[in-house]
Amino acid sequence: MPTGEIKEVTFSKSLEETQSEVxxxxxxxxxxxxxxxxxxxxxxxxxxxxxxxxRVFDITVEHSPIPICVKIWxxxxxxxxxxxxxxxxxxxxxxxxxxxxQLYLAGFRSxxxxxxxxxxxxxxxxxxxxxxxxxxxxIIDAGAQIVNPKWSDLERLIVEMHRKYNIAHRDLGPxxxxxxxxxxxxxxxxxxxRLVIIDFGLSKSIIGEPSDEDxxxxxxxxxxxxxxxxxxxxxxxxxxxxxxTPFAS
Amino acid sequence: xxxxxxxxxxxMEHPLAIxxxxxxxxxxxxxxxxxxxVLETEKGSLFYSDKLPLVAIKIKIxxxxxxxxxxxxxxxxxxxxxxxxxxxxxxFEIVINTPLVVVGEQIEIEGRKVILI
Numbered sequence: 001m002p003t004g005e006i007k008e009v010t011f012s013k014s015l016e017e018t019q020s021e022v023x024x025x026x027x028x029x030x031x032x033x034x035x036x037x038x039x040x041x042x043x044x045x046x047x048x049x050x051x052x053x054x055r056v057f058d059i060t061v062e063h064s065p066i067p068i069c070v071k072i073w074x075x076x077x078x079x080x081x082x083x084x085x086x087x088x089x090x091x092x093x094x095x096x097x098x099x100x101x102q103l104y105l106a107g108f109r110s111x112x113x114x115x116x117x118x119x120x121x122x123x124x125x126x127x128x129x130x131x132x133x134x135x136x137x138x139i140i141d142a143g144a145q146i147v148n149p150k151w152s153d154l155e156r157l158i159v160e161m162h163r164k165y166n167i168a169h170r171d172l173g174p175x176x177x178x179x180x181x182x183x184x185x186x187x188x189x190x191x192x193x194r195l196v197i198i199d200f201g202l203s204k205s206i207i208g209e210p211s212d213e214d215x216x217x218x219x220x221x222x223x224x225x226x227x228x229x230x231x232x233x234x235x236x237x238x239x240x241x242x243x244x245t246p247f248a249s
Numbered sequence: 250x251x252x253x254x255x256x257x258x259x260x261m262e263h264p265l266a267i268x269x270x271x272x273x274x275x276x277x278x279x280x281x282x283x284x285x286x287v288l289e290t291e292k293g294s295l296f297y298s299d300k301l302p303l304v305a306i307k308i309k310i311x312x313x314x315x316x317x318x319x320x321x322x323x324x325x326x327x328x329x330x331x332x333x334x335x336x337x338x339x340x341f342e343i344v345i346n347t348p349l350v351v352v353g354e355q356i357e358i359e360g361r362k363v364i365l366i
Contacts, residue, residue: 022313023335024263029320031265033331061359063348065299097268104272114270115302116346121264127346129302 034120041070048130052080053088053201058130067130068115075122083224087202090217093117093124096201099167100128103200108165110157111197131196133181136174136236139246144189146179151237151247154195158229161197168210170226171202174236174246190248202226267334269303269346274339277305281340287351292318292366296341297351304345306366312342319365328363 041057049056053074060067073093080088097117104113115127139146154177161167169176181193206214210229217224235242238249277296286294286307292315293308308315312335319333332347345365350357356365 019312022316026316026330026335027263027265027267030330033329034265037331061348063350064302065348066302068302094268097270101270101272104270105275113272115273116270117268119266127302 031120034118035123038072038120038123038125042072051199052084059127060130066113067132068127069130071126071128073124086219086222086224087217087226090219091201093119093126096203097126099203099205100200102205103165103167106165108161108167110161110195111200131178131180131198133179133193133196134185134191135198136177136179136246138185139179139191140174140244142185142189143187144185144191144246145248146192146246147190147248148192149195151245154236154247155233157195157197158233162206162209162229166206166208167200168204168206168214168226169197169200169202169229170204170215171199172197172227172229172232174244175199177236179246267346269334269336269344273301273303274336274344276301277303277344278340281305281307288354288356288366290366293343295345295351295356295366297349302346302348304349305339305341306343306345307341308343308366315343322364326362326364328358328365332358333365 041059042055045057045059047055048058048069054071055074056069056071058067058069060069094117097114100111100114103111112129112131115129118125118127134142136146158169158172161169176197176199178196178198179191179193180196181191183189183191183193185191204210204214215226215228217226236245236247238245238247276298280296280298280301284296284298287297288295292310293306296305296307310318316333316335319328319330322328328345329347332345334344334346335342336344347358349363349365356363
């Protein structure tokens, strides 16, 4: 057995380390291309929705198997009060993406299927299935009516989202419920289609029925309240004097 | 006392991160497992469904070699690198995140012939 000074032994990089370096170098190569693509979408593609935290653009092209859109978060939040700002700061694009993915994997089909989330520096972009149709807000504003499904179907859908899929939406206004339909929206139109819930940015995983606490956010001494799902749904119930419902009675 | 270093190398977080939904990746896994590729070469097999927004490639060469192959393509047939994204822990190694059309042995993206495998 040879004796003498033991030389320092160096091990070659593991396969995992080599792969991770190759991937990091590749990501470095494509990041500029992605930054240009995001700017191109913002400049050229159809804006189909806009909120204070994000904008949504249609990116469907000729051979897309399904209609696709991207939600691009603003790097700076726009025109927001303290309460809204705290709500937004307590949520994240990755949280929203993963929650929507879990919801879809669990079998909830009344939400758009998420496809990917890309984060580059302070910009986040979520690609997802585009719902073809109109928000209930657009239908109310156009003076049209939904004849099928009925308001009770929306109520059932929300009960199912709570009890079976364990999600409280917490921002379920008429802007975040869509009627998927190919019919034309015009004053007096009677529409049929399928209800789809969108924008899970403020949603929360729950167990069973949402409790009052599920609608509260405590930061230090301040308590912030989210919108209760059923209060929002009740506002959309067709009843005498309610001109803020799209549902036919 | 000898100071011991953790075997796990601490990496800086890359400014770019791309994550695909498990719902779509699971469907691609099934596609790769249960169907024949629409195109196959010595570099890999391409799996495509007209119901899914992403395409899967199962490569037959190491990932570094495959990425070098893509980067070395002539400009006129090279896909946009941002559309060729490696993934791990799946039945396939590459996701193509843009719609494509397979015509015979050729692949077209946005009306342009590209070489992916």
